[in-house]
Amino acid sequence: MQEILDTFFNPAVAVQVLPMLLSGLWMTVKLAALIIPLGLLGGLALALAHTQTRSRKVRIAINLYVDFFRSFPQLVLVIFVSFATPFIGIELSPVVALAISFMLSTSAYYCEILRAGITAIPAGQTEAARSTGMSATQTLRHVVLPQAFRNVLPDLLGNSIEIFKGTSLASVLGMSELLYSAQSAQSVLFNPTPLVLAAAIYLALLWPAVRFISALESSRRAQGG
Amino acid sequence: MSQAADSGLIHTFFNADIVRQTSPMVMEAVGQTIAIGVLVIVAGILLGTALATWRFHTQSRVLRALIVGYVDVLRAMPPLVILILVYFALPYVNISIGSVLATFLCLSVILSAFIEECVWSGIMTLPKGQMEAARSTGMSWWQSMRHVILPQALRLSLPQITNRCIAAIKNTALGSVIGFAEILGSAQAASSDYANPTPLTLCAILYIGLIYPLVLASRYLEHRAGIR
Numbered sequence: 001m002q003e004i005l006d007t008f009f010n011p012a013v014a015v016q017v018l019p020m021l022l023s024g025l026w027m028t029v030k031l032a033a034l035i036i037p038l039g040l041l042g043g044l045a046l047a048l049a050h051t052q053t054r055s056r057k058v059r060i061a062i063n064l065y066v067d068f069f070r071s072f073p074q075l076v077l078v079i080f081v082s083f084a085t086p087f088i089g090i091e092l093s094p095v096v097a098l099a100i101s102f103m104l105s106t107s108a109y110y111c112e113i114l115r116a117g118i119t120a121i122p123a124g125q126t127e128a129a130r131s132t133g134m135s136a137t138q139t140l141r142h143v144v145l146p147q148a149f150r151n152v153l154p155d156l157l158g159n160s161i162e163i164f165k166g167t168s169l170a171s172v173l174g175m176s177e178l179l180y181s182a183q184s185a186q187s188v189l190f191n192p193t194p195l196v197l198a199a200a201i202y203l204a205l206l207w208p209a210v211r212f213i214s215a216l217e218s219s220r221r222a223q224g225g
Numbered sequence: 226m227s228q229a230a231d232s233g234l235i236h237t238f239f240n241a242d243i244v245r246q247t248s249p250m251v252m253e254a255v256g257q258t259i260a261i262g263v264l265v266i267v268a269g270i271l272l273g274t275a276l277a278t279w280r281f282h283t284q285s286r287v288l289r290a291l292i293v294g295y296v297d298v299l300r301a302m303p304p305l306v307i308l309i310l311v312y313f314a315l316p317y318v319n320i321s322i323g324s325v326l327a328t329f330l331c332l333s334v335i336l337s338a339f340i341e342e343c344v345w346s347g348i349m350t351l352p353k354g355q356m357e358a359a360r361s362t363g364m365s366w367w368q369s370m371r372h373v374i375l376p377q378a379l380r381l382s383l384p385q386i387t388n389r390c391i392a393a394i395k396n397t398a399l400g401s402v403i404g405f406a407e408i409l410g411s412a413q414a415a416s417s418d419y420a421n422p423t424p425l426t427l428c429a430i431l432y433i434g435l436i437y438p439l440v441l442a443s444r445y446l447e448h449r450a451g452i453r
Contacts, residue, residue: 007317067444071436072429073395075402076409080429083413084422087237165303172402179306183313192314199306206301214297214342221349 013193017185021194024181025201031167031177034095035102036160042103043110048140050111051118062111069108077101078169094173106163113155117148154216161209165202178202243423247415251427254411259435261329261407262394268333269393270386273340274379278370280341281348292341299338304396307331312403328400328407332393339389346385347378384450387443391436398432408432 050062069077082097092100121144129139149156171180182198280292299307312327322330351374359369379386401410412428 004318008314067437067440068433070391070440071433073398073409073432075398076429076432079409079413080422080425083416084238084425087422088234161301168303168305171305179303179309183309186313192310192317195306195310195314199302199310202302202306203298207297210297210301217346218349221346 008192008196010191010193013189013191014197017182017189017194017197020181020185021178021197021201024176024178024198027170027175027177028164028167031095031098031170031175032164034099035106035167036163038099038103039106039163040110040156040160042107043112043114046107046111047114047118050115052136052140066108066111069105070112072105074101074105074166075169075172077105078172082173094170094175098170098173098175102163102166106159109159109162110156113152113159114148116155117152118144120151121147154213154220157209157213157216161206161213164206168202238422238426240421240423243419243421244427247412247419247424248427250411250415251408251424251431254406254408255431255435257325257405258394258397258407261325261332261397261400264329265332265336265393265397266390268329269336269390270340272333272337274344274375276337276341277344277348277378278375280345281370281374282366296338296341299335300342304331304335305399305402307335308399308403324400324403324405327403328397328405332396332399335396336389336393339392340386343382343385343389344375344378347380347382348374350381351377381450384443384447387439387446391439391443394436394439395432 046062046065050059053059078098078101081101082092082094085092085097125143125147126139129143130136134142167177168179170177171183174180176184178198178201182194185194186192276292276295280289283289308327308331311322311331312324315321355373355377356369359373360366364372397407398409400407401413404410406414408428408431412424415424416422
């Protein structure tokens, strides 16, 4: 038992690596703060284009985009963008490569969620708002979007958690976020405590969010919605 | 100029010679990815459904809390972190498992957590009267579960289950990080051997070919669920 504790939960190692892991965590948080808004804005733009256009072609093109990027494993996209672009003479820094690849795929997911939210608002709402004299943009901004966002909030949060977890892929590009810092500490100290600690940090950060979504979903179920 | 640039791009990203030379290796990896993907889905659905059934059956609050805890922990941790933890930390206590087995175990367990959540929410959506009516016909609890509750719960949550299974197949690519030569891993190896990105392009095309039909199927299921 003592041996297991010394191996996986070694306090001396934990204290030694904690500053390094916390700076890794800071990098993780910065990456998430960059990537989540980019994906959300991209997804909102796509969802608005999809729901507001009269052109079938635009809708088909957006559907193709969404399904295409939903079919790509995130890691494949990250590796492709960062390792294939240098062959055509474009050197992207890891942050930019990561941001581009995440933006491509997360905007597809956010688009799906927001589109479902927008189309679920009855057309009568828009017609009523327009008949009060609001412009199409005002109607979207003050009537449709606030309700749509509220209705799909659990899905939006769930997707954002997935993206936060996805920032761990940055370790593959050698960016010193939380997972990468833990891995380097583990290989220097020959002890897996940093990995356990990193997992515990992810858990401490995301567990409340996961719980919140579950509670939100079951309260909506109880209301029959 | 533009034609020269085009043929240059194709020469770089989809070089026919390199496709010929590396495709046997990458195609073998497709088999590995499909095999692991199918095993993970079967194990994840079975375990997840069993956990949801257990959570519904048990009267013990402790057991219920344990199942919810299991689900929450696995939903809150990044799959790559779990995979690296299992693969690099267990050898310190002299348990070493291969990269294929580690990928299978981690992804199955993660999928089971998400499936539990889907099936549970399906069970909760059903009216309580369903179980009572089934029991009053003389069926046992297990018979009612098997013939009445679970078939409906699984059908209700089918779109979400499909999406989680797609995510599980996509996550097999994480195996490349611990040295599992699935599609991405073998494509990366081939790409650095030949100093050319063609195997990566091939890898991207293969994933699209594998997963795009599943995405379309899930879209169809969501559409059908929306109509009902």
